[in-house]
Amino acid sequence: MPDMSDQIFQVIELEKENQDGKMILGCSVGGGIDQDEYQNPFSKGDSGIFVSKIRRLSPADKAGLEVGDKIVEVNGKQLTKISHENALKLLTNDAEEFLELKVMRNMVTDDPRLMMKRAAVEFKVARSSRFME
Numbered sequence: 001m002p003d004m005s006d007q008i009f010q011v012i013e014l015e016k017e018n019q020d021g022k023m024i025l026g027c028s029v030g031g032g033i034d035q036d037e038y039q040n041p042f043s044k045g046d047s048g049i050f051v052s053k054i055r056r057l058s059p060a061d062k063a064g065l066e067v068g069d070k071i072v073e074v075n076g077k078q079l080t081k082i083s084h085e086n087a088l089k090l091l092t093n094d095a096e097e098f099l100e101l102k103v104m105r106n107m108v109t110d111d112p113r114l115m116m117k118r119a120a121v122e123f124k125v126a127r128s129s130r131f132m133e
Contacts, residue, residue, distance in 0.1 A: 009072070012101045014063040023094045026058020027051050027065055032084030042068045043106075049079045049087045051103075066105065073102035 016023035030052040031040060037047040051069045054060050071079050074090045082090075091099070 006106055007104050010064075010103050010105055012063050012065060012103060014059050014065070014099045014101060016097050016099065017059045023092075023097060024058070025060045025091060025099070026055040027060035028053040029071065029087065029091065030084070032087055033081055034083040034085070043070070046070070047081075048072070048104075049082065049084070063101075065101070065103070069103040069105050071101055071103050073100075075100050 014025065016025055018024075028051070029049050031037075031047060031049045033047045035047065037045050040046055040050065041052075042050045048070045051060070051065050051067055051071065054065055054067055071087075071091075073079060074087075075096065077090055079087055079090070
């Protein structure tokens, strides 16, 4: 499990899209207390609900969800100790067009393709005599 200091919480507001009479988010989730938490590719041993796929230009994509986000709340309802099926019911409820998701996001990665290097940045100040008067 990642160190909690490497985690941030973020609230994401999402408006579902009507597609053939069904309100969709445009993402897939995995996990739940009824699943094998050691098969979780995002956080071994964690039975939480994780975003596993995001369709490009979907409501989930536009709202800023990311693959690997752990969804901890949906519209104020906890998802930390919930079955996969019950999480899907909360997320896909057609009666709710808007969702407020509280997600936990890992800000540190071991993937070298995603690592950023710290660089010194120098700012030069341009001055104009016009503005000095």
